[in-house]
Amino acid sequence: MVALMPGPCDWPEVTSVRSTLRGYQPYTGVVPDLTPDELLSTTRSVRRRLDLDRPVPATVIDECLSLAVQAPTSVNRQHWHFVVVTDAPRRAALGELYRRAWSDYARGQSPFHDRPGEPGPAASSRYLARVIDRVPVLLVPCVEGRPEGGANAALAELYGSVVQASWSFQLALRARGLGSVFTTYHLDYEREAAAILGIPYAEVTQVALLPVAYTVGTEFKPAPRRPMAEVVHRERW
Numbered sequence: 566m567v568a569l570m571p572g573p574c575d576w577p578e579v580t581s582v583r584s585t586l587r588g589y590q591p592y593t594g595v596v597p598d599l600t601p602d603e604l605l606s607t608t609r610s611v612r613r614r615l616d617l618d619r620p621v622p623a624t625v626i627d628e629c630l631s632l633a634v635q636a637p638t639s640v641n642r643q644h645w646h647f648v649v650v651t652d653a654p655r656r657a658a659l660g661e662l663y664r665r666a667w668s669d670y671a672r673g674q675s676p677f678h679d680r681p682g683e684p685g686p687a688a689s690s691r692y693l694a695r696v697i698d699r700v701p702v703l704l705v706p707c708v709e710g711r712p713e714g715g716a717n718a719a720l721a722e723l724y725g726s727v728v729q730a731s732w733s734f735q736l737a738l739r740a741r742g743l744g745s746v747f748t749t750y751h752l753d754y755e756r757e758a759a760a761i762l763g764i765p766y767a768e769v770t771q772v773a774l775l776p777v778a779y780t781v782g783t784e785f786k787p788a789p790r791r792p793m794a795e796v797v798h799r800e801r802w
């Protein structure tokens with residue numbers, strides 16, 4: 566999947582991507598060789614199949630981030646930042662915020678109490694809230710700037726400059742046998758999360774929290790989606 570330009574290259578940023586990836590052997594047999602279409606259609610939101618016990622090497626995260634920053638940003642500002650959290654006390658503190666926000670949305674429920682018969686997506690969400698601090702890596706994508714009071718164009722520019730890279734990161738994870746889920750619950754407590762991570766809240770916006778782990782098994786299927794006819798508008802709405 567990782568198509569890098571062959572031969573010498575004078576662009577420093579490309580050189581640095583290549584040096585980060587040098588020595589990496591993709592598809593070690595853990596992940597089947599996915600075509601681009603398979604990768605795009607089977608990169609799922611993974612919660613219950615995150616392997617909480619298998620360590621994630623820092624080099625794998627670095628590789629995926631090096632690919633992620635090939636995504637575009639508005640006016641090529643590259644004003645994104647990615648906070649990689651592996652330290653257990655910080656994961657615990659972030660997990661606490663996530664659980665608090667999850668519980669707010671769940672009208673005070675505790676993620677530690679299962680509800681028999683709960684639909685799959687809700688049970689999966691509850692499970693993640695329960696174990697999020699045990700996921701080996703928590704990644705917080707951020708962008709320079711604040712959204713408060715911004716016009717739609719400014720907000721699109723702000724979030725659009727880091728969401729695309731975040732998705733590339735998730736695709737790169739999947740290509741290596743890892744999984745993640747784009748989550749936003751903790752942003753209800755963004756200020757508290759900024760304090761935990763030393764992020765300058767007044768200047769930098771957090772956009773998500775991605776729990777990252779190897780997946781239990783590597784088979785994932787395309788998900789059901791609304792019919793294309795409902796969402797695609799040709800020539801006009």
Ligand SMILES: Cc1cc2nc3c(=O)[nH]c(=O)nc-3n(C[C@H](O)[C@H](O)[C@H](O)COP(=O)(O)O)c2cc1C
Nearest residue numbers: 608609610611612690693746747748749750751788
């Ligand atoms: C902007 C955004 C915010 C999300 N926030 C959360 C979240 O806080 N917690 C969570 O468990 N999933 C979150 N998700 C994941 C979705 O709930 C859902 O799992 C996804 O749309 C369907 O996943 P699938 O592609 O595997 O079908 C979020 C997804 C997006 C795009």
